[in-house]
Amino acid sequence: ADWRAWRLTRDHVPNDPVEVRRIEDAGGQIFYGRVLGVLNITRALGDHVFKFPFNRDAVSRADVESDFLSASPHVVAIELVPRVHSVLIVASDGLWNSVPELVAVKMVGEIMESGQPARAAADALIHCAS
Numbered sequence: 001a002d003w004r005a006w007r008l009t010r011d012h013v014p015n016d017p018v019e020v021r022r023i024e025d026a027g028g029q030i031f032y033g034r035v036l037g038v039l040n041i042t043r044a045l046g047d048h049v050f051k052f053p054f055n056r057d058a059v060s061r062a063d064v065e066s067d068f069l070s071a072s073p074h075v076v077a078i079e080l081v082p083r084v085h086s087v088l089i090v091a092s093d094g095l096w097n098s099v100p101e102l103v104a105v106k107m108v109g110e111i112m113e114s115g116q117p118a119r120a121a122a123d124a125l126i127h128c129a130s
Contacts, residue, residue: 003087003109005101008076011093012043019043028068035069043070087112091125098129 012019014030019042023035028050031037039047050069080088087109089095095104107128108121 001109001113003102003106005105006078007101008078010074012041012074014040014042016042022070023068026068026070039069041069043073045071089125095125095129099125104128 010016014020014023014034020030023030023042028035029037034040035042035050039050044050047069051067051071087105089104089108091104104125107124111121111124112118
């Protein structure tokens with residue numbers, strides 16, 4: 001089959017110029033390649049010590065957009081067409097830092113085409129990322 005991969009997300013990391021500007025505008029800093037020298041991510045639901053009111057010295061107002069560690073995600077909406085989009089892989093950086101998107105799509109697609117269950121595809125991705 002002719003497999004293609006479309007990345008639907010952005011990495012929220014401290015070396016992204018857009019994220020750096022957002023963090024600095026909110027009163028945060030990037031040093032040692034990390035938010036405040038600690039975090040290697042720029043958006044999170046947790047890590048409350050980096051959010052208002054805990055960071056009130058750096059952030060003057062209590063809204064999620066003003067936090068330098070934002071909980072607001074990057075969102076993409078696409079229409080999935082069953083005969084066109086036969087594979088959708090939802091994974092974290094634990095996979096994507098180890099396996100290129102097209103390699104993962106080809107692997108999962110070929111496993112699914114061979115009639116194996118989705119669990120076999122998941123196990124193959126886990127093995128590949130290990």
